[in-house]
Amino acid sequence: MSEQITIGVAGSGTMGTGIAIVAARGGFPIIIYDVDSARVEASIGQMSAFFAKSVQRGKLTREQVDEIMGRVSGTSDIAAMAPCGLVIEAIFEELEVKGRLFSDLDKVCGPQALFASNTSTLSITEIAARSGRDDRFVGMHFCLPAQLMKLVEMSPGINTSDESFARAWQICEQMGQRPVKTQDAPGFIxxxxxxxxxxxxxxxxxxxxxxxxxxxxxxxxxxxxxxxxxxxxxxxxxxxxxxxxxxxxxxxxxxxxxxxxxxxxxxxxxxxxxxxxxxxxxxxxxxxxxx
The missing domain is CATH 1.10.1040.10 (N-(1-d-carboxylethyl)-l-norvaline Dehydrogenase; domain 2)
Structure with missing residues (x-):
C-alpha cells in the first residue's frame, strides 16, 4: 500500500507532466501547480492522452484510468499545495527561481512535508538552503521521459536528515520507480x-x-x-x-x-x-x- 500522502508537482512542462503520470499511476493523489493555469490544463490533458494510449495498448482498463485521473487536480494558486506531503519541483534550471519557489511553498505546506527537486545539474544543498527546511529536502532526478523510464537519481543535501531521505526513497519505490543514491555532485551520475x-x-x-x-x-x-x-x-x-x-x-x-x-x-x-x-x-x- 502507498503511504497515504498527496504529492504535489510544481511545474507543468514535459518533466512535470511525466512525474505527475508516474505518481498518479502509483496510486497517489496529485496536485499539479503552475503559475499559468493554461499550462496546468494542458498538462492534465496530456496526462489523459497518455493514459488513453495505455488503454488502447491493453496496459490499463478504462476504469483504471478513470480512477487514476480522478486523483489528479491542478492549480495556479500556490496555497492549494498545503495538503501535500511531498512536493517535487520540476521547473527550469535556475537556482534563484527554484529557491523562491521553495521559499513560497515553505509558507503554505505543513512542517512534515518533504520537498524534492528534479534538478539534474544544480546543487541540492544550495537549493535546500533557500527552502526553509533543508533537513527535509532531497534531490529526485527522474529520467526523461519520466512516464517510461524507471530510474530516479536520489541525492541528499548536506543537511538532509536520514529519516527524510528514507521516507523519500520509500515513496519513490511506491511510485514504481527504481531509485539509485548519488552524492550532491555536479550532474550526479x-x-x-x-x-x-x-x-x-x-x-x-x-x-x-x-x-x-x-x-x-x-x-x-x-x-x-x-x-x-x-x-x-x-x-x-x-x-x-x-x-x-x-x-x-x-x-x-x-x-x-x-x-x-x-x-x-x-x-x-x-x-x-x-x-x-x-x-x-x-x-x-x-x-x-x-x-
Missing amino acids: LNYFLVPFNNDAIRLVEEGVAEPAEIDKAIKGALGYAMGPMELLDLIGLDTQVLLCEALHGVTHEPRAACPPLLRRMVAARRLGRKTRRGFLSYETAAIFGA
Whole structure:
C-alpha cells in the first residue's frame, strides 16, 4: 500500500507532466501547480492522452484510468499545495527561481512535508538552503521521459536528515520507480556523462559531419540506445539544454559541457524541440512522448 500522502508537482512542462503520470499511476493523489493555469490544463490533458494510449495498448482498463485521473487536480494558486506531503519541483534550471519557489511553498505546506527537486545539474544543498527546511529536502532526478523510464537519481543535501531521505526513497519505490543514491555532485551520475555527450552530437551537426537523423541512427544501431541524442535533446527542450550546459559548465569548467553556438542559435530561432514541433527533427504534434 502507498503511504497515504498527496504529492504535489510544481511545474507543468514535459518533466512535470511525466512525474505527475508516474505518481498518479502509483496510486497517489496529485496536485499539479503552475503559475499559468493554461499550462496546468494542458498538462492534465496530456496526462489523459497518455493514459488513453495505455488503454488502447491493453496496459490499463478504462476504469483504471478513470480512477487514476480522478486523483489528479491542478492549480495556479500556490496555497492549494498545503495538503501535500511531498512536493517535487520540476521547473527550469535556475537556482534563484527554484529557491523562491521553495521559499513560497515553505509558507503554505505543513512542517512534515518533504520537498524534492528534479534538478539534474544544480546543487541540492544550495537549493535546500533557500527552502526553509533543508533537513527535509532531497534531490529526485527522474529520467526523461519520466512516464517510461524507471530510474530516479536520489541525492541528499548536506543537511538532509536520514529519516527524510528514507521516507523519500520509500515513496519513490511506491511510485514504481527504481531509485539509485548519488552524492550532491555536479550532474550526479547521468548528466555528468549526458550533457557533454549531447553537446558532442550537436557539434557533429555544427561541423557538418552528419545530419541529425543519421547521428541518431548510428547511435541507436551501434550502441543500442533506445533514443538517439537528437531525439532526446528535442524531448528535453533545446532551451533546457542551454540551461543544463550553463549550470554544469559553470561548476566544472569542462570544455565539452560548454554550450555549442548552434544550440544558442536554434533557441533564438524558437526551434526548441517537440514543444514547438521543430528542433533538430520535426514533429506533427507537441504531445507528450509516449502518448
